[in-house]
Amino acid sequence: MKKHYCSLGILILFLISGFTNAQDFSKMKRMDGFVPFYLDEEKGKIYLEINHLDKEFLYVNSLTAGVGSNDIGLDRGQLGDDRLVEFRKTGNKVFLVHKNMGYRAYTDNPYEAKSIKDAFAESILWGFEIIKTEEGKHFVDGTTFFLQDAHGVSETLSRSRQGTYRVDASRSGLYLPMTKNFPKNTEIEATITLTGTGAGANLRSVTPTPEAVSVRMRHSFIELPELHATRKFDPRAGYFFISYQDYTTPIDEPLVKRLISRHRLEKKDPTAAVSEVVEPIVYYLDRGTPEPVASALIEGGNWWAQAFEAAGFKNAFRVELAPEGMDLMDVRYNIIQWVHRSTRGWSYGSSVRDPRTGEILKGQVSLGSLRVRQDYLIAQGLLQPFEEGKPVDPRMMELALTRLKQLSAHEIGHTIGLAHSYATSAKGRSSVMDYPHPVIEEKADGSLDFSQVYDLGIGEWDKWAITYGYGYPAPGESEEEFLEKTLLKTYEAGFEFITDSDSRNPSGVHPRSHLWDNGASASEELNRLLKLRANRMKSFGLNAIQNGEPQAILEEVFVPLYLMHRYQLEATSKLIGGLDYTYKVKGDNQPNHQWIPRKDQEEALAALLTTISPKQLEIPSHILALIPPRPYGYGKNRETFPSRTGPIFDPIAPAENIVDATFTFLFESGRANRIFLQNLQDNSLPSFEAVLNRVTDQVYSSTLPGGLGNEIKWMTEAKLADYLINLSKSANASQTVRALTRMQLKKISQLEKGTGILAAHRTYLNEKIQSYLNLPEELTQQSSLSVPDGAPIGMESMSCEWEF
Structure with missing residues (x-):
């Protein structure tokens, strides 16, 4: 008898449990549309009514209220992925399955289609437990799905080194004003709060409490068109x-x-x-x-x-x-x-x-x-x-x-x-x-x-x-x-x-x-911009800012003027060791590719060398006299020049920026390799040795311009040595380019020392080069070129695997 009472008690508890878990949808707000859903506004829950299993539709997530930092990239209105999905029932669950559209089968043979479908993975994005089934409709609780970090905000913050964050459910919830339903699309929005520590500077600058980042995310279920x-x-x-x-x-x-x-x-x-x-x-x-x-x-x-x-x-x-x-x-x-x-x-x-x-x-x-x-x-x-x-x-x-x-x-x-x-x-x-x-x-x-x-x-x-x-x-x-x-x-x-x-x-x-x-012509335009820039710097003054603005703000206006030619400089560099080509297709009317003619390459090199002449780089003295140290409340920022002179405007730093840009492009390893190879294929084209000599002759000329121009010249000499050292040990440079660059460094180290400051500078430069050349080279393994695919690829133990 006790066993019967015990069994009856368990049955009653089971029934009570079932009634307790059952949802009374009649008391909730129903929103009809593409995927009907019910809102329990008091409890902050949402229930989906799934009436179309195994039917493809589009799922898109987006960020409707963002973070506000350009460097992080989580903008208001940012779209997520386009995913072709379907609801698929398995036991007491409904899976949301992301179908693999990278590998397809268009065939009347069902066995062939299945073999291809089963060969590549799908992704189950979520598993919804079925609450009840009625007239072929499955009702599921979608709240947790919609309150996840669907847009990958935590991953983005981590990748951009802004801290480690995860969703805090207690501070997240549905955003009902923008949760809507239409015949062809369902739009569900949520406020998501991510909490964490170690917030980076970019995140701290845009978040009132960096330990809690609250955004809004949108989930869109979209009917596919014909x-x-x-x-x-x-x-x-x-x-x-x-x-x-x-x-x-x-x-x-x-x-x-x-x-x-x-x-x-x-x-x-x-x-x-x-x-x-x-x-x-x-x-x-x-x-x-x-x-x-x-x-x-x-x-x-x-x-x-x-x-x-x-x-x-x-x-x-x-x-x-x-x-x-x-x-x-x-x-x-x-x-x-x-x-x-x-x-x-x-x-x-x-x-x-x-x-x-x-x-x-x-x-x-x-x-x-x-x-x-x-x-x-x-x-x-x-x-x-x-x-x-x-x-x-x-x-x-x-x-x-x-x-x-x-x-x-x-x-x-x-x-x-x-x-x-x-x-x-x-x-x-x-x-x-x-x-x-x-x-x-x-x-x-x-x-x-x-x-x-x-x-x-x-x-x-x-x-x-x-x-x-x-x-x-x-x-x-x-x-x-x-x-x-x-x-x-x-x-x-x-x-x-x-x-x-x-x-x-x-x-x-x-x-x-x-x-x-x-x-x-990239080089002609560069020369035109250099002339325009020089002329405008001559007249640059206080009329560039409004009355009442701190005078130091002149620097922000001066920056884009001084760097006016930075992108044309890059364009010009690509002519040296360059190739004229198109996306040619066999049989079309586009020309075949060919090296850039010698004349164009030499004009480009001449224009680049003009950009690093002390005359071009030196800032007029009247401008330096106008830009004071930054005042209280107006510190340096990413729109101002760097400085090695503490609070005062550094007259050499802008010149160094241009020299770095010019040498970065000119002595990029791929460009150096091409300059060397083009001359082997056509000896009328500039050789790598000729380019090295031309640059060295100008940079290490015996003429001193005087004043700040001297320091700009010495800075440029030191920069050239640094870039040649880096090129000579670059794993991406060819063996011959590395050898020729080392030989050029030896020549530079033997230049006449001069007297005074020039002697000190050249002696230091010589010791630096000799130190690099004489020490056992920290041999950098030259990178290997990948061979085009031949036999099937994969781990050796798998002899029949194919990889795209």
Whole structure:
């Protein structure tokens, strides 16, 4: 009998437990939509109603309220990954499964498809325990899922050395004002607080209590659209792309498939050369953008209508101010955000894409609000507009706003599929997808011409690119014929596309593809900028700042003037040991690659050596007399020059910055190797020995300029020795380059010592070089070049593994 009572008691406890755990959804707020959910507002919980198992959809996370530091990178509006997912039931759980779209099977053979699917891992993002099942619907508690660090904030903080943080559940919760549901997308937002210790300086500067970092994260479940027609990627066309491996591809065709990213844009009349569109591409500008900035951004963004018109689409594209109350993070809207950070930083264009086809579902532009102030500062140093009794020169604001127009068009370009096109500044500034440097000309009377400071309107390259990505073939013309014809016409017109991988690397070789440069000849433009810079420094004075500002603030205005040529210097360096090439495809009309001609290389070297002459580097004495030590409350910052002279302005440090830049590019190991090899292939081209001798002869000349110029010259001599020592022991330099560099160091150590300070300097330099040459070399193993894949790769114990 006792056993029966015991069993009955257990049964009653079990039933009570079941009733206790059961949720009464009738008392909760139900929000119908793509994934219906229930809100228990009193307990801060959310329950999902999952009624579509094994059905693919898109899951995107984003940061709706950020950290505010450019260096950390966790901006308001930052998008996370695009994940193709599905809910999959297993026992008493529903898994959220991230499907692997990198390896695909397009086949009618189910066994083949399964073999490929099972060969590569999937990722289960979450396991939801089923609370109840009713009429084929599974109810799960999603609270913990939505209160996780889905955006990887803790990882970002750790990677940027800002401390170790993790989610504090007691300080995190759903953010109900922005938790919404719609027929095709579900938007759930949460306030997430991460707590930790060891906050770095960047985090401390933007967080009121660095031990607790509170942000907001958005989770978006998005219904997939009908499959969009894909378009093949071509390296000459200038588009971002998605790629995957299709293991059902015939052996005689490429395994890797590449598809460009683009919006869905359809003509009402596909047969018409120019047609209205079924649905235009519309971008909405953040209502938090102030005037006159907002008007400039809208005007610049609307330039893209010109490109779509040229591609055959009428009224296909527009930018307008967002309506009041619009949720900018809603996937249904393309948006332009005005993002604030504690310091100036990059703007960028990102997008939500359909991983199946590359279709852009949402374009999202983030524009840093402080960038415009830097453009204004550049104009301020050139124009020095604050002369007492005179109105401020309006060209400063015009320059800043014109730059914003171009910036808006540039970042929108990324979100409609286009990559950077850095060679177009050499072809009449033919693309907004380049990084433009302001073109400011000096007239014969010494006044400045700002009329061409930035180009206005969409570029010719941009029109060709939009035609490739969005245009329709003519009736009777195949898409393949249309695309190839478009590319051939583009290059017949003299345009070219070169992007980041060939432009940002300090070892870059392309003669025209650079960032923040201008002109068809990099060296000619460098010489022009040096002349402009020298002339503006002669007249630089107190009119560069406003009355009532600390005089030391002159330094912030002087910095961009002194460093005006820094990017053109980099562009010029790439001509030395450079190669003129394109993304050529077999059978197309682009030229074959070739070394840069001797004349161009010698002119580039001469221009670079001009940048490090004491005459160019020395700051005029009247400027030094105007910049006092920093006052209380206005300490040095990342926008001022470094100093080795304590609180006073260091007159040598700016010169050292330029010398470092010049030698960094000139004696980059890859460039040194190429200079040596080009002469072996064509002895009319400069040899590495000739370049070393030319640089050494100028830097170690016997002429002393006098005054501060002497110290600049001695600093440059010491820097050259340091860079040659580093090159001579670089693991990336060839054996011969290292040997020739060591020989040059021996020559330098034998130079005439002179008298006085010069003797002390040269003696120290000689001892430094001899110390390096005489000590047993700390032999650095030269790095090995990787051999192209041959036999199947992997651990030796696995003889049949293949690795991409």
